[in-house]
Amino acid sequence: MLSDVTTPQDLDDRFREALGALGGPAERRDPAEWLPDGGPLTGAQALALFDAQATSRLLDLAARWLRTFGESYYTIGSAGHEGNAAVAAALRPTDPALLHYRSGGFYCVRAAQAAGGFPAAPAEGRPAGDADPDDDPDDAEPEAPGPDGAEPADPDHQVPSSPAGPSPAADPDRPTGTPAADPSPGPDGEVDVAPDAGEPALGATPARSGETPDDPEPVPSPAAAGVAVAATGEAGPAGPALPAPDPGDGYAQAARDVLRGMVASAREPIAGGRHKVFGRADLAVIPTTSTIASHLPRAVGMGLALERLRRVGGGRRPGAAVPEAGGDAAASPWPPDAIVVCSFGDASVNHATAAAAFNTAGWYDHTGLRIPVLFVCEDNGLGISVRSPKGWVESTLRSRPGIRYFAADGTDPVEVYRVAEQAAGWVRRHRRPAVLHLTTVRLMGHAGADAESAYRSPAEISADLARDPLLATARLLVTAGYATGEELLARYDERGWQVRRIAEEVLDEPKLASPAEVVAELAPRRPVRVSRAVADAAARAAGPNAGARAEAFGGKPPELAGPLTLAQSINAALADGMLDHPGMAVFGEDVAAKGGVYGVTKGLRDRFGAARVFDTLLDETSILGLGLGAGVAGMLPVPEIQYLAYLHNAEDQLRGEAATMRFFSRGAYRNPMVVRVAGLAYQEGFGGHFHNDNSVAVLRDVPGLVIAVPARPDDAAPMLRTCLAAAAVDGTVCVFLEPIALYHTRDLYADGDGEWLGEYAEPGAWAARHVPIGRARVYGVGSAEDLTIITFGNGVRMSLRAAATLADEGIGSRVVDLRWLAPLPVADIVRESSATGRVLVVDETRRSGGVGEGVIAALVDGGYVGAARRVAGLDCFVPLGPAARQVLVSEEAITQGARTLLAR
Numbered sequence: 001m002l003s004d005v006t007t008p009q010d011l012d013d014r015f016r017e018a019l020g021a022l023g024g025p026a027e028r029r030d031p032a033e034w035l036p037d038g039g040p041l042t043g044a045q046a047l048a049l050f051d052a053q054a055t056s057r058l059l060d061l062a063a064r065w066l067r068t069f070g071e072s073y074y075t076i077g078s079a080g081h082e083g084n085a086a087v088a089a090a091l092r093p094t095d096p097a098l099l100h101y102r103s104g105g106f107y108c109v110r111a112a113q114a115a116g117g118f119p120a121a122p123a124e125g126r127p128a129g130d131a132d133p134d135d136d137p138d139d140a141e142p143e144a145p146g147p148d149g150a151e152p153a154d155p156d157h158q159v160p161s162s163p164a165g166p167s168p169a170a171d172p173d174r175p176t177g178t179p180a181a182d183p184s185p186g187p188d189g190e191v192d193v194a195p196d197a198g199e200p201a202l203g204a205t206p207a208r209s210g211e212t213p214d215d216p217e218p219v220p221s222p223a224a225a226g227v228a229v230a231a232t233g234e235a236g237p238a239g240p241a242l243p244a245p246d247p248g249d250g251y252a253q254a255a256r257d258v259l260r261g262m263v264a265s266a267r268e269p270i271a272g273g274r275h276k277v278f279g280r281a282d283l284a285v286i287p288t289t290s291t292i293a294s295h296l297p298r299a300v301g302m303g304l305a306l307e308r309l310r311r312v313g314g315g316r317r318p319g320a321a322v323p324e325a326g327g328d329a330a331a332s333p334w335p336p337d338a339i340v341v342c343s344f345g346d347a348s349v350n351h352a353t354a355a356a357a358f359n360t361a362g363w364y365d366h367t368g369l370r371i372p373v374l375f376v377c378e379d380n381g382l383g384i385s386v387r388s389p390k391g392w393v394e395s396t397l398r399s400r401p402g403i404r405y406f407a408a409d410g411t412d413p414v415e416v417y418r419v420a421e422q423a424a425g426w427v428r429r430h431r432r433p434a435v436l437h438l439t440t441v442r443l444m445g446h447a448g449a450d451a452e453s454a455y456r457s458p459a460e461i462s463a464d465l466a467r468d469p470l471l472a473t474a475r476l477l478v479t480a481g482y483a484t485g486e487e488l489l490a491r492y493d494e495r496g497w498q499v500r501r502i503a504e505e506v507l508d509e510p511k512l513a514s515p516a517e518v519v520a521e522l523a524p525r526r527p528v529r530v531s532r533a534v535a536d537a538a539a540r541a542a543g544p545n546a547g548a549r550a551e552a553f554g555g556k557p558p559e560l561a562g563p564l565t566l567a568q569s570i571n572a573a574l575a576d577g578m579l580d581h582p583g584m585a586v587f588g589e590d591v592a593a594k595g596g597v598y599g600v601t602k603g604l605r606d607r608f609g610a611a612r613v614f615d616t617l618l619d620e621t622s623i624l625g626l627g628l629g630a631g632v633a634g635m636l637p638v639p640e641i642q643y644l645a646y647l648h649n650a651e652d653q654l655r656g657e658a659a660t661m662r663f664f665s666r667g668a669y670r671n672p673m674v675v676r677v678a679g680l681a682y683q684e685g686f687g688g689h690f691h692n693d694n695s696v697a698v699l700r701d702v703p704g705l706v707i708a709v710p711a712r713p714d715d716a717a718p719m720l721r722t723c724l725a726a727a728a729v730d731g732t733v734c735v736f737l738e739p740i741a742l743y744h745t746r747d748l749y750a751d752g753d754g755e756w757l758g759e760y761a762e763p764g765a766w767a768a769r770h771v772p773i774g775r776a777r778v779y780g781v782g783s784a785e786d787l788t789i790i791t792f793g794n795g796v797r798m799s800l801r802a803a804a805t806l807a808d809e810g811i812g813s814r815v816v817d818l819r820w821l822a823p824l825p826v827a828d829i830v831r832e833s834s835a836t837g838r839v840l841v842v843d844e845t846r847r848s849g850g851v852g853e854g855v856i857a858a859l860v861d862g863g864y865v866g867a868a869r870r871v872a873g874l875d876c877f878v879p880l881g882p883a884a885r886q887v888l889v890s891e892e893a894i895t896q897g898a899r900t901l902l903a904r
């Protein structure tokens with residue numbers, strides 16, 4: 001009897017009961033045969049789907065069972081969504097996948113495919129009457145790429161006016177198919193393995209001292225039956241027995257992966273106990289975060305990158321090592337014809353990141369660029385307790401320009417497979433985006449603790465149960481003649497015992513037990529390799545690439561161009577980066593044709609082509625998403641955010657996505673990236689707050705993120721080289737924050753002195769002038785004995801000027817340019833401060849949450865015992881016009897601060 005919520009016990013009982021009632025087919029069909037009536041799967045494939053779905057279901061039960069004694073740390077499951085197993089079956093195991101937390105069935109199929117356990121379709125092909133996934137009026141070869149790999153605009157590139165309509169619901173009463181005339185002999189699975197006599201009985205909880213169950217509901221263990229699993233293979237009179245599940249097969253491996261995730265085992269294959277997530281490098285499953293839909297912009301970026309790399313022939317076999325440094329050929333870890341698949345829930349389609357991703361995929365499609373991404377919306381009609389309004393998901397997904405719409409009843413394995421195959425085939429062939437809208441049900445609520453009865457009626461819950469996709473596959477197997485209900489029940493039980501056994505094994509595995517273990521994969525840095533990479537780049541620039549370099553610079557390399565401004569220096573270093581890293585791409589708003597609003601990327605598109613230097617649409621989330629995807633796909637992306645103020649509306653892509661990738665994949669995946677951001681204030685009041693934003697607090701606490709702020713032209717180029725090398729070598733995510741006000745500054749002390757310009761080092765000097773991450777630069781002014789001024793960005797120029805004034809008063813100072821805001825150059829800070837015993841921190845960001853707080857804390861932590869004082873921006877937004885001076889640090893405030901400090 002059902003209660004008004006679906007408990008694991010209900011679900012399990014009900015499934016068993018329904019299987020028992022299925023009985024057996026009138027005639028047996030060989031599993032090697034196709035489904036009757038032109039079905040797109042063989043019996044063996046349908047059985048494999050059952051195995052995947054059952055494993056996924058049993059994992060959900062296991063999560064809740066483990067939770068009853070406090071050993072599971074995650075109970076969001078896939079029950080009701082297991083139809084997504086057929087999506088995986090319709091894809092290739094080498095198609096990179098970014099999965100929804102309910103895509104458990106998909107994951108199990110992937111694991112089986114990789115283990116060679118998912119049956120291939122027979123070579124002779126499908127029987128007549130089968131729908132050809134290619135019979136598509138829109139089916140035409142993609143056009144040839146345009147010059148530079150930039151695809152031509154395609155006027156015929158229209159979304160069909162009558163996209164696939166809603167699919168009929170699964171038909172539970174579908175008639176039994178006609179058996180084939182001449183069944184070929186099937187594999188001879190003899191007898192199922194009975195559970196060990198010593199296995200615990202139903203629901204028995206391993207004793208764990210000091211733990212109280214936190215769930216009053218009885219929860220069946222995954223080996224729920226406790227009944228001896230009878231010999232299976234009691235085939236009907238006309239057919240062979242079903243092969244018994246192999247205890248070491250891909251489904252069992254998937255179960256182990258997922259269970260390890262639930263119990264936070266350090267042996268979990270992707271996050272090593274840091275998160276419960278679907279991911280495994282050998283399955284091309286890239287971990288996603290729990291922030292719903294935030295992986296979609298990355299998926300679009302991966303699609304764009306895959307296509308770029310395909311066109312330049314950069315495809316690489318999966319599993320091949322990722323090249324570490326510049327000089328490598330741009331390479332993707334996936335085959336050239338791979339497509340990207342990403343799944344998500346129906347409520348997630350409303351999220352800004354999803355909207356951004358759909359829009360970006362459509363926008364590029366509209367321009368004729370290829371983005372082979374299959375979006376899979378698993379629509380159970382609910383986001384926790386909030387309903388998606390009837391028809392909304394379909395209407396919003398259908399109306400996305402440039403994205404082809406496919407729909408299927410996600411509870412019907414045959415229909416899911418058929419439509420997924422069509423959708424994936426379409427994306428693969430056309431290299432264009434599509435969405436597959438699967439209607440699913442949600443069984444057992446949102447997560448373990450969710451009391452559905454608060455917001456759903458018993459009738460509604462019961463209606464979902466009637467559409468159980470696992471039962472649908474069982475029914476299909478029985479009605480088509482491949483199995484009896486009893487056999488499937490025995491099989492379910494056998495999988496249940498497998499899951500139970502593995503659950504108990506992983507319980508005893510080690511957890512992450514020390515801070516060092518936890519942070520080991522956060523952002524490992526190998527400064528020696530980075531400096532070697534810079535030296536190697538220099539050797540290439542001076543050696544084999546010298547000709548190309550001379551040509552790219554029009555015969556006049558930047559070292560011969562005379563002193564450069566900050567903007568010119570960055571421009572030259574970007575060009576050198578592009579020459580050295582074939583996978584490097586520069587993109588953002590206005591960076592290509594215009595060359596950036598401040599001219600920093602001027603000429604790069606002409607020199608390196610539209611495929612590597614391109615304008616994006618106006619959406620920072622998507623700009624970063626393109627970078628994330630390109631990085632994972634093997635490129636070296638250098639996106640530009642036009643103004644620091646506009647990073648804030650997209651920062652989760654940096655914080656939640658970019659910075660976490662290594663951490664949640666133990667380095668199996670990385671998104672090397674150097675995000676150039678124009679920012680900070682001091683533009684004489686021009687443009688107001690949004691062009692003078694001086695807040696970096698939101699970046700400074702992102703674990704592992706490197707923040708560079710070059711103040712001087714002769715620092716900018718080496719720092720940019722360091723960031724590019726660190727991205728290539730360690731997968732480092734860098735923010736390169738460029739002070740707008742210094743871009744074109746030429747003078748330091750007096751008009752025309754040209755002291756803020758800098759020579760660009762010739763390649764032979766790059767190694768010697770290498771600037772490691774986290775090393776400051778120190779300027780001595782006067783005796784340099786009285787005072788240490790610690791600053792960065794615009795503060796460096798103001799402090800040097802103030803120091804000159806102080807020197808005239810006989811006060812000697814050392815001005816420390818931090819250069820790196822994360823990690824802070826702590827050793828340099830402490831050493832230079834201790835040298836004078838008086839520290840003035842000049843912080844152009846805000847007093848609260850500003851960089852100065854970090855500097856003072858570093859001094860305290862480092863044992864500094866002298867005097868310290870801060871001048872910082874007000875806790876205020878920057879106003880327009882001269883009023884800006886009222887809130888920003890001024891040269892006068894610095895000299896005054898120094899005098900006050902010295903007067904103590």
Ligand SMILES: Cc1ncc(C[n+]2csc(CCOP(=O)(O)OP(=O)(O)O)c2C)c(N)n1
Pocket residue numbers: 102290291292344345346347348349351378380382383384446
């Ligand atoms: C950006 C964000 N906001 C809120 C949440 C909390 N949250 C987790 S799951 C969920 C509902 C998601 O619903 P849907 O996308 O339909 O997926 P479903 O769980 O139904 O499969 C919410 C609100 C989150 N994870 N991410």
